[in-house]
Amino acid sequence: MAIANNRLTTEQYQQNFSDIHPPFVNKSAALVEANRCLFCYDAPCTKSCPTGINVPKFIKQITTDNIKGSAHTIFISNIFGGGCSRVCPVEKLCEGSCVYNLLEEEPIAIAKLQRYATDKAIEDKWKLFDRKPSNGKKVAVIGAGPAGLSCAHVLSREGTEVTVFEKESKGGGLMTYGIAAYKVTPQFCEEEVEYITSLGGIEIKYGQELGKNISLMDLQRDFDAVYLGIGVGVARQLDIPGEDLEGVVDAIRFIYDIRTKGYPAVTVGDKVAVIGMGMTAIDAATQAKRLGAKEVTLVYRRTEAEKPCTNVELDIAKLDGCEVIWLAAPKEVKGENGKVTQLVCSRMQLGELDTNGRRSPVNTGETFTLEVDMVIKAAGQVAFETLVSGELLQNNKGKILIDTNGATNIKGVYAGGDAVNGGKEVVDAVQAGKDGAKAILSYLENR
Ligand SMILES: Cc1cc2nc3c(=O)[nH]c(=O)nc-3n(C[C@H](O)[C@H](O)[C@H](O)COP(=O)(O)OP(=O)(O)OC[C@H]3O[C@@H](n4cnc5c(N)ncnc54)[C@H](O)[C@@H]3O)c2cc1C
Numbered sequence: 092m093a094i095a096n097n098r099l100t101t102e103q104y105q106q107n108f109s110d111i112h113p114p115f116v117n118k119s120a121a122l123v124e125a126n127r128c129l130f131c132y133d134a135p136c137t138k139s140c141p142t143g144i145n146v147p148k149f150i151k152q153i154t155t156d157n158i159k160g161s162a163h164t165i166f167i168s169n170i171f172g173g174g175c176s177r178v179c180p181v182e183k184l185c186e187g188s189c190v191y192n193l194l195e196e197e198p199i200a201i202a203k204l205q206r207y208a209t210d211k212a213i214e215d216k217w218k219l220f221d222r223k224p225s226n227g228k229k230v231a232v233i234g235a236g237p238a239g240l241s242c243a244h245v246l247s248r249e250g251t252e253v254t255v256f257e258k259e260s261k262g263g264g265l266m267t268y269g270i271a272a273y274k275v276t277p278q279f280c281e282e283e284v285e286y287i288t289s290l291g292g293i294e295i296k297y298g299q300e301l302g303k304n305i306s307l308m309d310l311q312r313d314f315d316a317v318y319l320g321i322g323v324g325v326a327r328q329l330d331i332p333g334e335d336l337e338g339v340v341d342a343i344r345f346i347y348d349i350r351t352k353g354y355p356a357v358t359v360g361d362k363v364a365v366i367g368m369g370m371t372a373i374d375a376a377t378q379a380k381r382l383g384a385k386e387v388t389l390v391y392r393r394t395e396a397e398k399p400c401t402n403v404e405l406d407i408a409k410l411d412g413c414e415v416i417w418l419a420a421p422k423e424v425k426g427e428n429g430k431v432t433q434l435v436c437s438r439m440q441l442g443e444l445d446t447n448g449r450r451s452p453v454n455t456g457e458t459f460t461l462e463v464d465m466v467i468k469a470a471g472q473v474a475f476e477t478l479v480s481g482e483l484l485q486n487n488k489g490k491i492l493i494d495t496n497g498a499t500n501i502k503g504v505y506a507g508g509d510a511v512n513g514g515k516e517v518v519d520a521v522q523a524g525k526d527g528a529k530a531i532l533s534y535l536e537n538r
């Protein structure tokens with residue numbers, strides 16, 4: 092069947108892409124929840140947050156209606172605290188380690204409380220930070236994603252002038268161009284970037300691409316240090332026959348189009364197969380369904396026990412009506428007249444433990460065929476290999492290599508976030524940006 096376009100009404104699109112985790116209905120609801128917190132002495136929720144937000148403190152501040160103080164407590168550790176309250180997989184982080192789980196009771200709704208405080212700060216444009224007097228230093232940050240902007244915010248607070256070079260026309264990185272709109276709206280992403288840069292001392296130059304309009308050499312000449320927060324690139328190739336057929340698309344490109352062109356403009360099939368089981372695969376599958384696809388099937392080569400997405404993410408996909416086939420790997424895409432019509436899959440079984448302690452999938456030799464008119468590839472991403480190797484940065488399979496201080500092999504050039512870890516979560520990128528800023532400040536001081 093041909094790939095169809097624009098099949099829902101405006102109201103249906105709005106409903107399908109509306110906020111999946113709505114905020115508290117009112118202040119009383121937030122206060123009731125905040126007052127459930129036991130304000131644990133060595134709070135496991137804080138320990139499990141990669142940015143180390145002092146959770147009991149910000150919740151306590153909510154109970155005393157000190158919302159400014161609460162927002163400050165969150166932002167001092169994580170300037171993307173608003174975005175993270177929407178997109179963090181809290182079930183495996185703060186909420187997953189809340190002591191209430193041990194009592195077999197609902198954990199504290201930490202993300203919702205975090206959103207309560209940070210939304211007020213962003214809406215009312217509270218100025219919660221001052222910049223120190225100028226230290227006379229200039230730093231270039233490449234990429235206005237969570238890593239880059241978190242780094243820029245810390246540097247600017249310390250009196251450094253920061254110029255951010257961003258190839259797209261908006262900031263926020265994958266928050267703006269990747270993560271599903273029902274988790275974080277494009278409008279919120281813009282407001283968050285505006286709020287972060289309202290500190291001053293951070294100029295974002297849009298439409299500026301390292302490796303195209305600018306080179307590392309230019310930046311090294313014009314700035315005292317450089318931070319690379321360029322993320323990872325396109326989806327990994329499947330390396331199977333038929334991958335070039337019309338209707339086989341990259342998940343990142345598919346989601347990027349939804350975020351930039353608007354829902355009705357994006358083409359989606361009737362019968363869609365999504366390869367992979369990470370957050371990108373889930374976001375692609377759920378959004379294909381919410382765009383009006385009749386059948387969406389996630390195909391994953393291992394079992395549910397090894398899936399990279401969380402249970403909550405998988406539940407969202409299942410509730411949206413997506414099917415899952417475990418222990419299956421794509422073998423061939425077949426088509427007619429240049430368009431995809433079938434996906435042939437190999438049945439897998441689990442074999443030996445690999446170096447990561449997971450059992451490797453082994454081909455059983457059996458195959459089965461799915462009738463599809465669209466295949467979305469979401470089996471991992473590859474880094475901006477050409478850019479990285481072109482500038483002689485040391486890299487490992489496209490991931491930029493850094494030392495324990497966050498420094499690359501090129502003097503004064505630092506890196507962090509997805510570009511270094513190969514693709515984790517927003518909260519990890521924010522912490523990487525903070526670490527990078529600290530390392531740059533120490534480098535500038537000791538130079
Ligand atoms: C589909 C999808 C869903 C996800 N869902 C979640 C989720 O629900 N929760 C969660 O926590 N995480 C999620 N993630 C992961 C999260 O988005 C990333 O871990 C995070 O955004 C990484 O931040 P970063 O700053 O390192 O990179 P990015 O967010 O990728 O930002 C990099 C920035 O650098 C810019 N850039 C790249 N190259 C250049 C260049 N040469 N010159 C100039 N600018 C450049 C890019 O345009 C971009 O703005 C998801 C990712 C994807 C792809």
Ligand code: SF4
Pocket residue numbers: 127128129130131134135136137146147188189190191199201
């Ligand atoms: S673990 Fe739960 S109860 Fe304890 S401080 Fe954290 S949120 Fe509050």
